[in-house]
Amino acid sequence: MSDPTSTWLPRPSLRFVAVWRRNLLVWRKLLVPSMLGNFGEPILYLLAFGYGFGRLVGDLDGMSYMVFIASGIICSSAMFTASFEGMYSAYTRMAEQNTWLGMLATPLTLDDIVFAEAIWAASKGLISAITILVVASVLGLVSDARALLALPVIFLAAFTFGALALVITALARSYDFFLYYFTLAVTPMLLLSGVFFPLQELPDWVQTLALALPLAHVVEIVRPLMTGSWPTSIWPHLVVIVGYGAAAIILATALIRRRLLR
Amino acid sequence: MGKARGKGMVGISQTPGPPLSAIRIQQLCKTYDGVAVVDGVDLEIASGEFFGLLGPNGAGKTTTLRMLLGMTPIDGGHVEVLGLPMPEGEREVRKRLGIVPQFDTLDPDFTVIENMRTYAAYFGLAGATVQARIDHLLGQVNLNDKRGARINALSGGMKRRLTLARALINEPEVVVLDEPTTGLDPQARHHLWRQLRQLRASGVTLVLTTHYMEEAQELCDRIAIIDHGRIIACDRPGRLIAEHIEPWVLTVGGPEAGTAIEQEIGHRDRAHQVADTWLVYTAEPDRLRERLRARGLEPTLREADLEDVFLKLTGHELRD
Ligand SMILES: Nc1ncnc2c1ncn2[C@@H]1O[C@H](COP(=O)(O)OP(=O)(O)O)[C@@H](O)[C@H]1O
Ligand SMILES: [Mg+2]
Numbered sequence: 228m229s230d231p232t233s234t235w236l237p238r239p240s241l242r243f244v245a246v247w248r249r250n251l252l253v254w255r256k257l258l259v260p261s262m263l264g265n266f267g268e269p270i271l272y273l274l275a276f277g278y279g280f281g282r283l284v285g286d287l288d289g290m291s292y293m294v295f296i297a298s299g300i301i302c303s304s305a306m307f308t309a310s311f312e313g314m315y316s317a318y319t320r321m322a323e324q325n326t327w328l329g330m331l332a333t334p335l336t337l338d339d340i341v342f343a344e345a346i347w348a349a350s351k352g353l354i355s356a357i358t359i360l361v362v363a364s365v366l367g368l369v370s371d372a373r374a375l376l377a378l379p380v381i382f383l384a385a386f387t388f389g390a391l392a393l394v395i396t397a398l399a400r401s402y403d404f405f406l407y408y409f410t411l412a413v414t415p416m417l418l419l420s421g422v423f424f425p426l427q428e429l430p431d432w433v434q435t436l437a438l439a440l441p442l443a444h445v446v447e448i449v450r451p452l453m454t455g456s457w458p459t460s461i462w463p464h465l466v467v468i469v470g471y472g473a474a475a476i477i478l479a480t481a482l483i484r485r486r487l488l489r
Numbered sequence: 490m491g492k493a494r495g496k497g498m499v500g501i502s503q504t505p506g507p508p509l510s511a512i513r514i515q516q517l518c519k520t521y522d523g524v525a526v527v528d529g530v531d532l533e534i535a536s537g538e539f540f541g542l543l544g545p546n547g548a549g550k551t552t553t554l555r556m557l558l559g560m561t562p563i564d565g566g567h568v569e570v571l572g573l574p575m576p577e578g579e580r581e582v583r584k585r586l587g588i589v590p591q592f593d594t595l596d597p598d599f600t601v602i603e604n605m606r607t608y609a610a611y612f613g614l615a616g617a618t619v620q621a622r623i624d625h626l627l628g629q630v631n632l633n634d635k636r637g638a639r640i641n642a643l644s645g646g647m648k649r650r651l652t653l654a655r656a657l658i659n660e661p662e663v664v665v666l667d668e669p670t671t672g673l674d675p676q677a678r679h680h681l682w683r684q685l686r687q688l689r690a691s692g693v694t695l696v697l698t699t700h701y702m703e704e705a706q707e708l709c710d711r712i713a714i715i716d717h718g719r720i721i722a723c724d725r726p727g728r729l730i731a732e733h734i735e736p737w738v739l740t741v742g743g744p745e746a747g748t749a750i751e752q753e754i755g756h757r758d759r760a761h762q763v764a765d766t767w768l769v770y771t772a773e774p775d776r777l778r779e780r781l782r783a784r785g786l787e788p789t790l791r792e793a794d795l796e797d798v799f800l801k802l803t804g805h806e807l808r809d
Contacts, residue, residue: 240580245610252607253598329594331560332656333611334580488562489521 237480239342242335246343247350254351262358269304269355270362273297276423288425290454297363298453299422301381302445304359305352309385310413312348313392314405320344321396327487337487341393341480348389349382356381363453371455380452383465384445387472394475397482416442421450441471511536511571511663511694512557518565519552519718527552528718530566534696534711536662539689541709542698543795545803549718550698551591554667557696558588571662584612587661589652591668591698595640601627601651602636605658612659619658626654629684646677653684663694670704682708702796712795716803726795733798735759735770741781741788742766753780761800770797 254261277293284292320326327340356378363369395408419433420426420443426434437443444464451458458464512534519527527549534540542550555561557568559579568575570582596604605623609615627633630650635643643651649669656664666685670678678701685708689695699705705712706726713723722729730736735758741750746767750760758771771777774790781788 242611242613245607245613248610249596249607252603256598324597325592325594326596326598328590329596329608330611332558332583332586332588332590332594333608333659334584334613335611336580488560 235481237338237342237477239338243339243343246340247347250347269300269359273300294368294454296423297368298450299446301356301359302442302449303417303422304355305381305385306388306442308355309348309352309388310392312351313389314396315402317344317393318396318399337484338480341483344393345386345390345476349386352385353382369453373452373455377449377452380448384468387441387468387475390472390475390479393479394482397479397486416440421446441468444468509536510534513569516566517556517568519556520564526718530720532713536694537692539695539708539710541705541712542715543705543712543799544715548715550715551667554665585662587656587664589656589666589669593648593652595648595651597640600637600639601632605655608655609658626657630654646673649673664688666697668698670701702799706795714799714802721802729798730793730795734793734801735772736793737771737774738791738793738797739769739771739774739778739788740766741786743786746786749781749784749786753777
């Protein structure tokens with residue numbers, strides 16, 4: 228109690244793994260519908276936009292449109308999956324099922340639980356990215372082993388998006404609340420971060436806005452790796468992603484503590 | 490774990506060896522929206538004791554327990570569980586505690602057996618020993634043939650039993666039960682009582698809240714009555730009755746009861762009206778009973794019990 232930082236900084240322990248495994252076990256039971264829901268949609272986007280648009284667009288930044296969009300969708304899909312998990316699913320466990328309250332009767336603390344939920348959201352984002360990577364490889368859109376290096380970056384990014392979603396969950400009074408976040412943050416990021424077309428096509432101020440948010444930075448690192456080259460810079464982008472992630476997990480933990488430990 | 494403890498704590502000695510008190514609470518306070526919901530509670534619960542916390546709805550029982558368990562920040566006072574200060578010692582304490590919360594927190598995404606295994610994993614317990622323990626516990630609470638059932642398919646009584654079995658997974662030294670029998674039918678309640686007595690016999694410390702007086706009288710070594718966040722009495726059940734209330738209760742009904750009692754009651758007796766029935770608390774019931782009978786009334790006589798003490802101390806008016 229004497230050290231002021233110790234009271235608000237999250238201090239998760241390794242026990243968080245038990246919470247992560249709990250979510251994994253539930254997910255495994257619902258593997259088929261969950262796979263269809265989470266991964267079917269990005270693949271449909273990939274095929275529809277890639278084949279449909281690809282013909283009209285031709286090459287972009289020296290690559291076929293299909294390759295271009297595959298490397299973008301792998302990022303946006305991780306964002307969507309992690310956000311969804313950090314909001315709807317985490318909210319259900321927090322507010323509807325009292326799963327977290329049950330955990331608090333054990334040696335687990337809320338810090339463990341919130342951290343585990345963010346790592347779990349990151350894991351689901353990673354799973355969706357791997358699925359898309361496999362499909363893209365089968366379609367011949369990925370040929371360079373560097374694509375595998377994109378996966379740790381995507382895991383990190385998905386952690387950030389999961390933690391941001393948990394901040395929203397901490398404030399939510401019902402599921403409807405999440406629509407605000409999707410409309411005001413997730414969808415703009417999806418459309419303005421270089422997923423479907425190069426960021427450079429947009430007016431300067433929109434670019435500035437896009438670069439103030441994390442997804443554009445994820446795309447900047449992941450696209451070169453997916454398409455067989457090295458990113459021109461890594462650290463500035465990583466700093467933004469990690470910065471958002473760290474701020475979000477600290478804030479989410481503090482808000483959820485305030486909400487549940489009254 | 491536990492590394493963060495030991496910093497900036499004051500006034501609480503940490504002598505080694507088993508503590509004589511399982512739980513020690515001093516001047517505990519909690520305020521919600523300017524209302525002191527727990528207001529200077531002092532309690533000491535001995536190791537191996539079966540302790541009951543009685544109080545009307547909203548008295549502050551759950552809030553007191555939640556502070557004890559590190560689930561609610563403490564606004565004032567000191568709490569020590571198993572010799573460890575709270576909330577600093579929460580992980581260590583909860584490792585050695587079993588908790589049956591007032592409202593179910595079973596995991597609806599899992600079956601009965603999966604609930605047990607997952608809960609064990611939260612304690613870091615896994616493997617063959619735990620599996621054997623789960624089998625044993627499910628047998629004890631009669632849920633062996635429900636292992637594969639989903640939680641939503643269980644009755645209220647089954648859920649409570651599973652919650653108890655789950656709370657015992659870590660072989661706790663202290664078990665805390667918040668209204669474990671509310672909403673149970675008599676069979677289920679007696680089944681639970683049997684289990685709690687067994688735990689008591691095996692040396693486990695038990696803390697129970699309830700508003701069933703006969704339950705507290707039946708089970709508890711000692712009882713605290715709490716109202717408006719304060720302990721208003723704390724003793725053995727028999728002593729509470731002996732100390733706080735006349736030994737006999739005459740119950741009389743009917744429209745003439747009121748005037749008859751007014752005229753016949755002895756000056757040391759107390760009369761109380763609940764709906765259209767009168768209760769007379771007295772040390773000498775025979776004389777009054779004869780007089781009421783002579784006026785054509787039919788009084789019934791019983792010994793005073795804990796419920797009478799409770800109503801005397803907390804008042805007869807309705808609570809939410
Ligand atoms: N989280 C909370 N926020 C505001 N008031 C609360 C909260 N929890 C409990 N209270 C209030 O504190 C009082 C005591 O509640 P509680 O400890 O649950 O009583 P009991 O368990 O004895 O029925 C009640 O008036 C209740 O409304
Ligand atoms: Mg209560």
